Amino acid sequence: MKTQDIQAIQELLATPKKIAIIPHRGPDGDAMGSTLGLYHFLLKNNHQPTVISPNEMPHFLEWLPGANTVKIYEKDKATCTQILEEAEVVFTLDFNALHRTGEMETVLSTLTAPFIMIDHHQFPDNYATFTYSDINFGSTCEMLYNFICFLGKKADIDENIGTCIYTGILTDSGSFRFPKTTGTTHRIIAELIDLGVKNTVIPTLLFDNSSFGRLQILGRALQNMKVYTEHKTAYTYLTQDELDSFDHVKGDTEGIVNYGLSIKGIIFTAIFIENKDEKIIKISFRSQGDFDVNQFARDHFNGGGHINAAGGKSENAMEDTLKKFEDLVRNLPI
Ligand code: 5GP
Ligand code: MN
Numbered sequence: 001m002k003t004q005d006i007q008a009i010q011e012l013l014a015t016p017k018k019i020a021i022i023p024h025r026g027p028d029g030d031a032m033g034s035t036l037g038l039y040h041f042l043l044k045n046n047h048q049p050t051v052i053s054p055n056e057m058p059h060f061l062e063w064l065p066g067a068n069t070v071k072i073y074e075k076d077k078a079t080c081t082q083i084l085e086e087a088e089v090v091f092t093l094d095f096n097a098l099h100r101t102g103e104m105e106t107v108l109s110t111l112t113a114p115f116i117m118i119d120h121h122q123f124p125d126n127y128a129t130f131t132y133s134d135i136n137f138g139s140t141c142e143m144l145y146n147f148i149c150f151l152g153k154k155a156d157i158d159e160n161i162g163t164c165i166y167t168g169i170l171t172d173s174g175s176f177r178f179p180k181t182t183g184t185t186h187r188i189i190a191e192l193i194d195l196g197v198k199n200t201v202i203p204t205l206l207f208d209n210s211s212f213g214r215l216q217i218l219g220r221a222l223q224n225m226k227v228y229t230e231h232k233t234a235y236t237y238l239t240q241d242e243l244d245s246f247d248h249v250k251g252d253t254e255g256i257v258n259y260g261l262s263i264k265g266i267i268f269t270a271i272f273i274e275n276k277d278e279k280i281i282k283i284s285f286r287s288q289g290d291f292d293v294n295q296f297a298r299d300h301f302n303g304g305g306h307i308n309a310a311g312g313k314s315e316n317a318m319e320d321t322l323k324k325f326e327d328l329v330r331n332l333p334i
Contacts, residue, residue, distance in 0.1 A: 001132045006150045009116065009130055012089060013151070016046045020087035024095035025054035025102040028254070029171025029206065031094040032057050034118065034140040036066045037164030038091060041148055044156050050087075052080050054101045058251025060209045064167060065160045073104045080104075087113050092128065094140040094168075096121040096304075118143050121306060122294055135306070138180030141168025145188050162192040166202055174258070175203070178308065213246040220246070221256045221271065227263060233329045234260035237272040239318060257284040267291055268334060270325065274318055281314040281321045291334050300328055 021038050023031035035051045042049040051070045061067060073080040084090070084107050092098075096119050098105045109127075117128035120140055124133040137143050145165050148157060157165075169189060173181045176189075193199050217238065225236040238253060246252075253273050260269025267288045272281050283301050285293035286309055293310040297303035303312025314321040 001130075001147070001150055005130045005132075010151055012114065013042075013045065013047070016048065017088040018083075018086050019047050019049040019089045019091065020084050021049055021051045021091045021093065022101060022104070022108070023051070023053050023093055024100040025104075027053050027055075027057050027061075027094075029061060030139045030141055030168035032061045032064055032067065032070075033164045033166075033168030033171070034093040034144045035091075036064050036070075037141060037144050037161045037168070038093065038118075039066050039069070040158075040160045040164065041153070041156055044158075044161075045153070050083050052083060052104075054104045056250060058254060059249060060206055060251050060254070061167075063205050065163055073107075074102070081107050084108065084111060087111070089113055090115045092117050092119070093144070094119055094121075096124040096133065098125065098127055118147055121304070123304070136180065138178055138182075138185060139168045139172035141165045141172070142185055142188060144168075157192075157195065159196040162195045162197040163202065166192050166197045166199065167206065170202065171206065211247075211249070211252070213248065214252040216246045217243065217248060217252050218256055218259075221253075222259060225260065227260075227266070228329055229265060231268075231329050231332055232266055232334050233268040233270075233332070234263055234266045235270040235272070235322075235325060235329075236260065237318060237322060238274065240274040240276040243274070257286050261286055261288055268293070268329075268332070272314075272318060272321055272325070279315065281316070281318055283312045283314065283321075285310045285312070291332075296328075300324070 019042055021035045023035045039049045039051050052073055053070050055074045056072055071080050090113050098108050114129040116130045118132045118140055120135055120137040122135050124131055220242050221236045221238055225234055227234045257271040260266055268291050270285045272283050274281055285297055287293045292307045294305050294307055297310035297312040301312030303310055305311050
């Protein structure tokens, strides 16, 4: 961050403020970890912070410290709009464009309070007064750690804040496997463990929290998988009927996309998940190496993300969406 931005933010936060903190719609471990980590930090500094998520977080994140204080915009628009309008500072974390908040964008785009963006996605929009955006980081949580250090407040990082930061680093790095995981990432993790963060308990809370239904959904997705060895691509899909037959709950499909990459020789994988309520097929893309799924998602499926992890959507039927994808795969330069 620029020194003058840090100074301006220090001045802004020098007196107690009402502060809104916003993750992206469909918040993941990094979105909730960073917003709640910042929440605890601001609380400790005598502010009145509120995390407002566009929609609900998955159950496997509900144990995060402070998760019970999170307001859900799409469930209580009146209260959330009032909090947003009264906010003197608005933090947006783990996303690069206001449309990533869904319907909440309409309110956010009318606010006049200064916005502070902390994010690691490509091509940040220019809506924030202060933008801390850097694609070299594997998680927004690692950037939040730096942000707190920039403000000269490293000593404020305690077990609560550390637990939130640990969660986002762990989940967004694929458990410390993805390419942006550095020595510095591990040094931060080591510091957090020294602060009392339960590094052996958190993965259990996050990943060993499945219902039997979730395992059956995974089983179905693996059965539905199509592998195109010559194009180094594998994809799968889940229809709404399939999800319903296993009593699907939010978060059940998280991470399933990655299984395609575990096949030898596969470098590009996707999952197509039907959502009848929203009348869309939500798509996740993952890649290994140079194949840029962010560009692919932007070019063909109205989405975006990072080079190796991106998402998008289709408003066409599942069959047509899969056919479009298969046609694209046949012509990929991989
Ligand atoms: P996921 O597949 O886990 O939903 O998302 C993978 C990455 O792509 C995340 O960083 C997420 O924020 C981003 N992403 C997911 N869906 C979209 C989308 O529709 N638009 C954009 N711009 N990014 C997305
Ligand atoms: Mn992230």
